[in-house]
Amino acid sequence: MYVAVKGGDRAIENSQKLLAEERRGDPRIPELSLPQIQEQMALGVDRVMTEGSLYDPELAALAIKQARGDLVEAIFLLRAYRTTLPRFGAGEPLDTADMAIRRRISATYKDLPGGQLLGGSFDYTHRLLDFALAAGDERPVAEIAPDGVEAGMPRVVDILDHEGLIEFEAPDDDGEPVFDLTRESPRYPADRAARLQNLARGDEGWLLGLGYSTQRGYGNNHPFAGEIRVGEVAVEFAPEELGFPIEIGEITVTECQMINQFKGSASVPPQFTRGYGLTFGHCERKAMAMALVDRALRARDFGEATEAPAQDEEFVMAHSDNVEASGFVQHLKLPHYVDFQAELVTVRALRRKAEAAEAIPDAAE
Amino acid sequence: MPTVIPHPTASTATAAAPQRLEGYNFAYLDEQTKRMIRRALLKAVAVPGYQVPFGSREMPLPYGWGTGGIQVTAAVIGPDDTLKVIDQGADDTTNAVNIRRFFAKTAGVATTDRTVDASIIQTRHRIPETPLTEDQILVYQVPIPEPLRQLEPREAETRKMHALEEYGVMHVSLYEDIAKFGRITKSYNYPVRVNGRYVMAPSPIPKFDNPKMDRMPALQLFGAGREKRLYAVPPYTEVKSLDFEDHPFEVETWEQDCALCGAGDSYLDEVIVDDKGTRMFVCSDSDYCRERREAGHQGDGGPA
Amino acid sequence: MADTIDIRPGFADPVIESQQVFRAVLDAMARPGRIQSVPDGLTPPAPLAVGSAAFCLALADHDTPVWLAPGLRNPATLAFLRFHCGCPIVEEPESAAFAIADAAGLPALDSFAMGSDAWPETSTTVVVQVDDLQERGPLRLTGPGIETAHRLSVPGLRPGLPDEWEANRKLFPCGVDLVLVAGRRIAALPRTTTVTVGAED
Numbered sequence: 123m124y125v126a127v128k129g130g131d132r133a134i135e136n137s138q139k140l141l142a143e144e145r146r147g148d149p150r151i152p153e154l155s156l157p158q159i160q161e162q163m164a165l166g167v168d169r170v171m172t173e174g175s176l177y178d179p180e181l182a183a184l185a186i187k188q189a190r191g192d193l194v195e196a197i198f199l200l201r202a203y204r205t206t207l208p209r210f211g212a213g214e215p216l217d218t219a220d221m222a223i224r225r226r227i228s229a230t231y232k233d234l235p236g237g238q239l240l241g242g243s244f245d246y247t248h249r250l251l252d253f254a255l256a257a258g259d260e261r262p263v264a265e266i267a268p269d270g271v272e273a274g275m276p277r278v279v280d281i282l283d284h285e286g287l288i289e290f291e292a293p294d295d296d297g298e299p300v301f302d303l304t305r306e307s308p309r310y311p312a313d314r315a316a317r318l319q320n321l322a323r324g325d326e327g328w329l330l331g332l333g334y335s336t337q338r339g340y341g342n343n344h345p346f347a348g349e350i351r352v353g354e355v356a357v358e359f360a361p362e363e364l365g366f367p368i369e370i371g372e373i374t375v376t377e378c379q380m381i382n383q384f385k386g387s388a389s390v391p392p393q394f395t396r397g398y399g400l401t402f403g404h405c406e407r408k409a410m411a412m413a414l415v416d417r418a419l420r421a422r423d424f425g426e427a428t429e430a431p432a433q434d435e436e437f438v439m440a441h442s443d444n445v446e447a448s449g450f451v452q453h454l455k456l457p458h459y460v461d462f463q464a465e466l467v468t469v470r471a472l473r474r475k476a477e478a479a480e481a482i483p484d485a486a487e
Numbered sequence: 488m489p490t491v492i493p494h495p496t497a498s499t500a501t502a503a504a505p506q507r508l509e510g511y512n513f514a515y516l517d518e519q520t521k522r523m524i525r526r527a528l529l530k531a532v533a534v535p536g537y538q539v540p541f542g543s544r545e546m547p548l549p550y551g552w553g554t555g556g557i558q559v560t561a562a563v564i565g566p567d568d569t570l571k572v573i574d575q576g577a578d579d580t581t582n583a584v585n586i587r588r589f590f591a592k593t594a595g596v597a598t599t600d601r602t603v604d605a606s607i608i609q610t611r612h613r614i615p616e617t618p619l620t621e622d623q624i625l626v627y628q629v630p631i632p633e634p635l636r637q638l639e640p641r642e643a644e645t646r647k648m649h650a651l652e653e654y655g656v657m658h659v660s661l662y663e664d665i666a667k668f669g670r671i672t673k674s675y676n677y678p679v680r681v682n683g684r685y686v687m688a689p690s691p692i693p694k695f696d697n698p699k700m701d702r703m704p705a706l707q708l709f710g711a712g713r714e715k716r717l718y719a720v721p722p723y724t725e726v727k728s729l730d731f732e733d734h735p736f737e738v739e740t741w742e743q744d745c746a747l748c749g750a751g752d753s754y755l756d757e758v759i760v761d762d763k764g765t766r767m768f769v770c771s772d773s774d775y776c777r778e779r780r781e782a783g784h785q786g787d788g789g790p791a
Numbered sequence: 792m793a794d795t796i797d798i799r800p801g802f803a804d805p806v807i808e809s810q811q812v813f814r815a816v817l818d819a820m821a822r823p824g825r826i827q828s829v830p831d832g833l834t835p836p837a838p839l840a841v842g843s844a845a846f847c848l849a850l851a852d853h854d855t856p857v858w859l860a861p862g863l864r865n866p867a868t869l870a871f872l873r874f875h876c877g878c879p880i881v882e883e884p885e886s887a888a889f890a891i892a893d894a895a896g897l898p899a900l901d902s903f904a905m906g907s908d909a910w911p912e913t914s915t916t917v918v919v920q921v922d923d924l925q926e927r928g929p930l931r932l933t934g935p936g937i938e939t940a941h942r943l944s945v946p947g948l949r950p951g952l953p954d955e956w957e958a959n960r961k962l963f964p965c966g967v968d969l970v971l972v973a974g975r976r977i978a979a980l981p982r983t984t985t986v987t988v989g990a991e992d
Contacts, residue, residue: 130584198549205545206517305523307540307715310643436641446713449550450630456552456582460575460612460771463757464674464693467739472668513806522852525813526888529850530912532820533968533981535935539912563817565810621822650908682935682983684964704938706821721821721936721983 145190159183168374168403169193173444174200175304175323176207177373177402194325198445205304212300214358214367215293216400218377219277221353224404228278229347230381236275241352243406278349279379279396288381288394310436317419317439318412322400324442326408332432333414341418341430345397348381352404376401378409382417387425395424501569501604507595514561515593520544524562524717528708531719536681537649538632543715553586554712556609556628560590563624563708564607569597571605576613576754576771583611602774612675614696616753616775619705621722627690632711632718634678634688654686657729665734674739680727681720689726695738695754700726743768746789748779765790796866799836801848801875808832812849816970819979824932824941826924826978836867840920842972843891844871851876851889858884858903858915860892884915893920894947900955903967911964914982922947924973934984943978945971956986 146153160167160183170182174197182200189195225241228234240246242264254260282288294300294315303319312320321329336342354374358367380397384390397417399409418432431437441447512518520542527541546554564570570590574583578600586609587598599605602617611628619625635645638656648654657678664671671677677694681687689697690709700707700720707720720726730736744751746767753775755768767789770776802808808830815827835844851857857878859868872878881887884902892898897919906914928944930953959966959982966982980986 130579130581131588134581134585134588198545201545202547206511208517304545305542307542309540310641436643440642445545446550449552449554450713451551452549453551453630456611457575457580458612458691459756460693460754461675461691463755463771464695464739466757467741468672468674471670472672475669513810518806518809519852521809521813522850523854525817526850526855527912528817529820529916529968532817532936533983534911534964535983537911537964563814565814566807646909702938706817719821721981723938724935 145188154187156180156183156187159186165404166191166193166196168401168405169326169408170196170200171403172401172405172408173197173323173325174204176200176204179403194444194448198448201445209305211359211362212302213370214360216355216357216375218351218355218375218400219275219280221275221351221355221375221377223271223275223351223353224374225352226275226349227347227351228349230278230349231281234276234278234281236272239271275351277351277379279381282348282381282394286393289384289396291396308439310439311422312435312439314416314420314423317435318398318400318416320439320442321412321415324412325444325447326405326411328442328444328447329411329415330407332418332438333411336414336418336430336432341421341428341433343395343397343414343417343421344383345380345414345417346382347410348379350376350378350406350409352376352406374403376403376405376409378406378413380410380413380417384424390424395420501599501601502591502597504566504595504597505591508592511593513566513594514564514590515547516544516558516561520558521562524558527717528559528562528719531708531717532706532721534685535720535724536685536687536718538711538716538718540715541717543712546712548585548589550713551630552582553609553611553628555710555714555717556611556626556712557586557589557710558712559626559708559710559717560607560609561594563626564590564594564596566594566596568606569599569604570594571599571602571608571774572610573608573613573615573772573774574611575756576615577773579773600774601778602772612691612693613754613771614692614699616750616770616772617778618699619703621704623705625703625705625707627692627707627709629688629690629709629711629716630713631676632688632709632714632716634676634686649685652684654680657686658731661729662731665731671730671734671736677736678729680729682724683727686729687718687720687726693739693754694728694736697726697728697736698738702726741768744786745770745776745779746786748776748784749786750776750779750784760790796870798870798874799834799867801833802845803832805848808845809849812845815977816846816850816979819970819977820936820968820981822936822941823934823980823984824926824930824937824943824978826926826976828975829977831975836865836871838863838893838920839868839871839891840972841975842977843918843920845975846918846970846972846977847872847876847878847889847891851878853877853879855888856881856886858882858887858890860890860896860898862893862896863891863920887915889918890915891918891920894922894945894949897949897952900952900959900967905962905965905967908964911966914965914967916968916970918970918972919948920972921945922973924971924976924978929988931987931989932980932984933987934981936981937984945978953986953988956980960985 160179166186167179167182171177185196185199226239301316354372356369357371359370360367378399382395384393384395386392397413399412401409415432419435421428421433523542527539531539546557572583572587574580591598602615607624609626633645638660639645661671675693676691677697679687679689702723704722706722709718728736741755747769750770753770756771758767760767812829815829819827829842829845833841833844855878858881884890884898885904903915923946925944927942930943932941968982969980971978
């Protein structure tokens with residue numbers, strides 16, 4: 123008996139009701155609030171904001187709750203919301219030298235102006251499951267340093283800059299509007315602004331793997347973690363009608379500057395070069411991986427061979443976005459039976475031909 | 488005789504315009520985005536078969552699920568339009584239902600299952616069997632707009648190839664098929680040449696549908712959201728499936744007719760009806776099949 | 792203020808009217824020589840035609856540099872376009888995404904952006920204001936969008952234009968696209984259209 127599939131409308135409705143019930147889980151367990159997610163799942167919130175390209179911890183927390191903790195799904199939710207927002211213009215460049223520092227470390231100098239500031243970090247924790255935490259009700263209190271943080275905290279690369287040992291980076295102030303990846307289709311070869319935007323929105327796992335591959339020899343660029351800094355910076359915007367920038371708020375960012383060796387070329391003396399990573403919130407792994415991949419993608423600019431996957435701009439950029447990748451991988455769930463039928467017809471025809479050839483033993487040449 | 492429950496007669500045939508969702512712009516997209524898409528569409532029509540880059544937006548549906556087609560439809564549709572959405576030729580597949588719901592909600596437009604009643608038809612993987620008219624627009628959802636992509640993954644390269652009209656690699660690839668298998672094995676997304684110039688991906692329609700694209704009276708628009716490309720075939724434009732003199736292009740044929748409506752000229756879905764693999768064949772275009780049955784045509788009901 | 796300019800109103804319902812105008816232009820471009828109409832109601836500043844104004848309101852914005860032929864440039868037309876569209880007004884025809892001219896003030900077609908073989912969509916779309924448009928007459932159009940041939944009469948075009956158009960067509964995939972406007976009526980000649988001059992068949 124053949125019953126044609128029908129009733130898609132009701133099936134979708136019911137599926138969504140079931141999803142809502144599954145999201146809530148056992149109703150005897152207290153429901154998560156957005157402040158709980160924001161406060162206690164803060165790094166998840168930060169990742170969703172970074173890859174969702176929208177700095178809004180509350181909405182990111184909502185997205186995580188709605189997505190049942192699936193961060194890629196949460197990133198998608200935030201992106202789909204972001205795209206409906208009006209766009210007022212581009213902000214002024216962030217001044218990360220003027221950051222209110224939470225954490226700042228450098229691997230290239232033992233000590234430096236402002237000092238090393240460990241901040242809160244997993245780095246030196248012993249990864250032992252903390253069963254006390256399972257019991258709940260922890261209220262840890264950290265001590266406050268009596269003298270606070272030193273005011274002057276120059277960026278490590280600026281120190282190298284004084285000596286002329288690192289490539290000079292001129293601010294891009296040609297007056298041309300900055301390319302906006304969310305409004306325009308990318309063109310290859312892409313400039314660095316487009317690449318960095320792509321990497322900033324890119325999937326952390328994708329960048330982590332690519333960055334790692336450069337360390338293992340697929341496009342090695344001899345990196346040193348020049349500096350990683352986390353803290354708050356002011357966001358400034360110059361409204362057309364005012365004509366000068368005003369501060370519109372403060373955001374937490376993580377910045378990573380990788381310092382990479384460069385032996386020089388016919389026109390450029392030996393010097394250090396830069397790889398740059400920046401994320402919303404505290405996303406240290408992502409910022410570091412991004413800096414490695416940024417430097418790898420600059421190979422062409424330095425006349426280096428571009429043979430490794432991480433140096434291949436189109437390969438890296440076209441596949442970094444987890445909203446795109448997740449959609450296209452998962453679209454294979456959609457019905458494809460028309461094309462499959464076309465393949466069946468073809469394979470059966472090829473089969474018949476092969477069998478006919480076998481049936482006549484002398485047909486073979 | 489087995490009991491056959493046919494494709495249910497579409498009770499929905501044409502649904503009047505529903506109430507529009509508050510809080511979002513007509514057809515979801517903001518006006519600036521629509522203008523950007525509309526400008527790209529005009530260029531697409533002016534350069535038939537050329538893939539125009541556009542600033543594809545993130546839609547509330549996943550990439551790969553029709554975001555390109557949805558953006559094209561959203562830029563084109565008006566309150567007086569009647570929309571039909573099909574996936575695999577059918578109006579009631581979940582993805583088609585979902586996209587139709589999206590437009591009913593955000594544009595408040597009338598929707599229909601009937602090909603003849605639609606002014607805009609958004610499709611994934613099929614062209615309706617009923618010939619389209621000058622008063623209709625066919626919008627294709629396209630996953631990979633670049634016909635050369637499987638041969639050359641780099642956009643930087645394929646762009647050059649299109650610019651220089653360098654399609655040798657495509658012909659070589661098809662000819663290798665013939666050398667190896669005695670025939671071109673590509674059965675869907677079979678490349679076409681538009682107006683004698685651009686090689687174009689017809690989207691993953693079965694090659695059975697390719698001849699319908701040629702000199703079609705309706706305007707054909709293609710949207711690839713994830714890949715951020717739009718393209719078009721104007722009405723009455725030559726669309727030729729690539730082939731060779733000694734291996735002319737051929738479409739699929741079946742030994743059976745549709746078990747429900749008896750059609751011998753439509754694309755058939757193969758349905759497995761028991762655990763022994765017994766098969767029956769029915770029209771993939773559910774509206775075409777229903778119309779034929781309503782007109783009194785009947786199939787043999789499938790295997791006993 | 793003495794130099795205050797009266798800015799004429801734009802669309803009464805921008806969302807719906809933009810869509811209607813776009814569909815008219817899309818149909819015109821998809822069926823070269825078939826005359827479409829934009830909705831009634833606009834009262835643009837002279838000498839901007841209703842069709843040209845509707846075209847700009849529907850399709851121009853700050854991403855589309857617009858070039859105006861000198862004969863169309865006056866404080867009222869500039870203010871109208873700047874206020875409603877926010878489009879930059881450019882001095883050079885080759886920098887324009889859209890250009891508007893009347894038939895007499897239309898510069899040589901090759902003075903506009905032609906696009907490149909790799910990016911043919913970057914060419915200028917030229918809106919030409921003419922006195923009248925009829926679906927019959929001396930111009931015979933063939934090509935994509937046309938079943939056999941369409942006829943069109945466009946009075947006031949300079950005699951050399953068909954030759955210029957043929958040169959433009961041969962640049963394919965490069966070349967400009969023309970939108971012809973007579974009041975509310977519009978027709979289009981995309982770069983694919985072959986135009987020959989001759990008596991009715």
